Amino acid sequence: MVSINKTSDKTRVAQVAGGGFSGLTAAIALRQNGWDVVLHEKSPELRAFGAGIYLWHNGLRVLEGIGCLNEVLEDSFTPPAYETWMHNKTVSKETFNGLPWRIMTRAHLHDALANRAREVGVEIRTNSEAVGAEASGKLKLASGEVVEGDLIVGADGVGSKVRDSLGFEQERWGATDGIIRLIVPRHKDKLGHGEWDNTIDMWNHWPRVQRILYSPCNDRELYLGLMAPSADPRGSKVPLDLEVWMEMFPFLEPCLVDAAKIEDARYDTYQTTKLNTWSRGKVALVGDAGHAMCPALAQGAGCGMVNAFTLAQDVEKGASLEEALADWEKSVRPITDLTQKLSADHAANRTMSYGNGFTPEALTAARFDPINRVYSWPQ
Ligand SMILES: Cc1cc2nc3c(=O)[nH]c(=O)nc-3n(C[C@H](O)[C@H](O)[C@H](O)COP(=O)(O)OP(=O)(O)OC[C@H]3O[C@@H](n4cnc5c(N)ncnc54)[C@H](O)[C@@H]3O)c2cc1C
Structure with a gap:
């Protein structure tokens, strides 16, 4: 596990909206950095929807950074190859030059993250729906309560109310x-x-x-x-x-x-959401709230977790939170933008069906190491 030092004695408070993969990652990583973190999940319990999920080197490094890689590895699998068939004939078998990748049930990944969030002391509030946010650092809840934070994280998924309440310019298709x-x-x-x-x-x-x-x-x-x-x-x-x-x-x-x-x-069905910026004042968006993408390259959660993890590191830097958020976006957004674009193109043209679709460019996000901020895997 990577140990992260506290840089200030003042305990800062983060309010995180959404208990999916991105929100849990942000909550754990911020907590590890010494923040008091309250996570608001609208459902009555923390649970994952969906079935299975692929994580690549980038997402697995995040799990290492937040201390739950071993639990995830215990009940997940790396197939010998990624085979593509067209009309029941093999057209390619990819092994990604040894790049780590893993398949697991969503429930397994989610449980590991939720367990870790509890272990590090994230305060989890279920039945707590966010209905909006203010750039000054307020999160409004459906109960009528307004909670304050030094940082508000909108990780409330593709239909994000945090995002929509702040009027980010967005394209969706x-x-x-x-x-x-x-x-x-x-x-x-x-x-x-x-x-x-x-x-x-x-x-x-x-x-x-x-x-x-x-x-x-x-x-x-x-x-x-x-x-x-x-x-x-x-x-x-x-x-x-x-x-x-x-x-x-x-x-x-x-x-x-x-x-x-x-x-x-x-x-x-799935969609792409692209915003003009990922933050406004003290509010940052991560995961599908900020950058939902088609699943062709199996990177939506991977990018969401990377962005949540790096957000928690980068808010420690910069003269002000706003400056730190702008630098964070500048640092990781190009990878997400590229992956979103390639995924949308593949989805529109069904080009993964031709095989050998995981080119070095397509694996850009997968090869990224969010702990050291380098591409640590050869092409
Ligand atoms: C078919 C398909 C296959 C995919 N396969 C992969 C894959 O293999 N690998 C991969 O990396 N990605 C994959 N993805 C993408 C991945 O599923 C998403 O990017 C990821 O789940 C997004 O996580 P999130 O935490 O940002 O959002 P979500 O998973 O949507 O989580 C949002 C959470 O916030 C809660 N919430 C919602 N609104 C509110 C509110 N107002 N207040 C409080 N809580 C709220 C929700 O209940 C939920 O718990 C796939 C997507 C699809 C559609």
Whole structure:
């Protein structure tokens, strides 16, 4: 674990809105730097929505920096290769030149972060919904209470009320495809011949656009991402239309049969959000609140966690908080901007389907080490 020294005796207070991956990371990192941190989560409990998640070197280094890497590694998995298929034929097998990457369930990652937040003494308030903020350092809650902080962190996701209350200039655009994400038992022994420990990104452009991202999370759990255009009523149907998925991916039958039994499955679309700036006065935005991106490069949470972690380090610097926030944005934003752009292009053109999509440029964010602020992995 990286030890971080307190630079001032005065205890500063941070109010963090949102208990997702970005908010928890910001809260832990600030707390480690000596801040008093209150985290406001609108839901009745801290929990992750979704199914599985990929983290790369950048996100794993954040976990190391905030002291929960070992817990995450205990029940997560690095496949031998990232395989891409087109119409059931392998078009590429990528191993990223040894760059660390890992797949896990979202619940596992979230639990590790929530445990660590409690351990370091973050005050967690559930049923505490933020409805707005003021640049002077105030967070307004749905209860009518207004809490003050030396720093307010808006980590309240893509629909951020903190962001919207401050009138940031923003561009937002959606993708044409969406995804059903589920965790099912691995069923590795029932799948027949194949390298079923690999990630397999199975694309079909014809007769319909349908893709399954097959991602083993550990020995027991498999993350399935079933992608189809939102204009396709059968591909986007939940619970799963078993027939339409079996037609294209018959070899996954045991997994798909279990997937179709999941009643509360969701079909989610995704969007890109781009702001003119990530901070206003004492308020900083991290994660999807500030820079939601398409999942093509599996970097939304990775970038969110990096930005939350570096925010906590950079507020220790600068003549004023406002100056420190501007310097923080200048330091890490180019990586997020590039990753957002590449992810949106891939989503719009479905170019990951051609294989070998993880070029050195596409792996820019993944190769970044947020502790030493260098690209610590060779291209
Ligand atoms: C299909 C898909 C696949 C993806 N795969 C990956 C991947 O493999 N790797 C990766 O790095 N990223 C991935 N991402 C992106 C990643 O899921 C997000 O970037 C990440 O979850 C954002 O985390 P966050 O904490 O910023 O926001 P959120 O996860 O949205 O968390 C926001 C939190 O704030 C709470 N909240 C909301 N409003 C309020 C409020 N007003 N007051 C208080 N609390 C509030 C919510 O309940 C929630 O707990 C994927 C995204 C999609 C859509």
